[in-house]
Amino acid sequence: MSGADEGRRAELAANLAAVRERIALACSDAGRAPEEVHLVVVTKFFPRSDLDLLADLGVRDIGENREQEASAKLADGGTPPGVRTHYIGQLQSKKAGAVARWADVVQSVDRPKVIAALDRGASAAGRELTVLVQVDLDADAAEHRGGAAPRDVLALADEVARSDSLRLGGLMAVAPLGEDPSPPFARLAELSGALRETHPQATWVSAGMSADLEAAVRHGATHLRVGTAILGTRASHG
Numbered sequence: 001m002s003g004a005d006e007g008r009r010a011e012l013a014a015n016l017a018a019v020r021e022r023i024a025l026a027c028s029d030a031g032r033a034p035e036e037v038h039l040v041v042v043t044k045f046f047p048r049s050d051l052d053l054l055a056d057l058g059v060r061d062i063g064e065n066r067e068q069e070a071s072a073k074l075a076d077g078g079t080p081p082g083v084r085t086h087y088i089g090q091l092q093s094k095k096a097g098a099v100a101r102w103a104d105v106v107q108s109v110d111r112p113k114v115i116a117a118l119d120r121g122a123s124a125a126g127r128e129l130t131v132l133v134q135v136d137l138d139a140d141a142a143e144h145r146g147g148a149a150p151r152d153v154l155a156l157a158d159e160v161a162r163s164d165s166l167r168l169g170g171l172m173a174v175a176p177l178g179e180d181p182s183p184p185f186a187r188l189a190e191l192s193g194a195l196r197e198t199h200p201q202a203t204w205v206s207a208g209m210s211a212d213l214e215a216a217v218r219h220g221a222t223h224l225r226v227g228t229a230i231l232g233t234r235a236s237h238g
């Protein structure tokens with residue numbers, strides 16, 4: 001390993017340890033078992049070499065938000081062994097077939113057209129994908145970051161559950177910018193409860209990022225999507 005690689009490995013290891021410590025503390029404050037909360041490390045903007053270092057450091061789930069960037073990184077040597085790949089970006093139906101070839105989990109499904117396209121893509125590739133319905137938690141329409149309106153979520157979930165090659169995992173959301181994330185995360189938890197009445201196996205709640213993972217854990221998140229706190233900011237790594 002070159003000196004630069006060793007330096008990067010040490011940096012990622014230290015950041016990962018700090019994030020795992022934050023998660024452990026948040027779980028203990030919330031009275032939750034740490035095994036209930038999974039860390040998805042978001043590697044968008046960062047090179048393939050970081051994926052390999054993270055896999056070597058024991059990371060089992062990585063997240064990407066742009067189809068072309070992810071495909072290029074994963075084509076170069078395949079998915080690191082033992083790693084599950086999550087697509088977390090906005091998804092157009094014309095890109096769904098490509099995503100279905102490499103993603104194990106698609107967290108950002110918010111339209112019937114995308115469900116149909118992913119199902120076709122997964123069936124054609126002979127794969128089964130876990131799908132989360134993304135919920136728009138932004139009550140006022142100022143800045144939407146993707147996701148279905150809460151009133152549409154249960155119907156979309158039914159549609160995923162009826163498909164051939166998609167398994168309904170649960171819900172995903174991004175907290176609205178610039179406000180206390182707790183009320184929106186509480187609304188997400190409530191919606192997850194309603195979903196589990198008809199789909200008891202759809203237990204995943206993907207919420208919480210670098211800045212708000214503690215609030216997400218407090219409100220029942222099962223999956224956290226953490227980028228910056230582990231990989232750093234994009235500017236410092238080109």
Ligand SMILES: *Cc1c(COP(=O)(O)O)cnc(C)c1O
Nearest residue numbers: 042065088209210225226227228
């Ligand atoms: C980039 C991204 C994250 C990670 O955000 P950080 O603030 O860097 O931890 C999480 N979720 C989605 C949907 C993202 O696009």
